[in-house]
Amino acid sequence: MQIFLSALNDVPDPRASNARHDLGELLVIAFVSVLCGSSSCSEIGLAPVSPDTQAVAV
Incomplete structure (x- = not known):
């Protein structure tokens, strides 16, 4: 995962300087x-809990 994070950290962040989360981490x-x-x-915000369940919002 570190290789993806280091590659995506080079993407310029167009958001305001008071952004709450790191853009590189969000992109990963x-x-x-x-x-x-x-x-x-919206599916990115869903996380599977177990193979028996579909997904739940996090």
């Missing part, structure tokens, strides 16, 4: 979520 989370099958922004 989005990237991994898409690799795991997320197809929309």
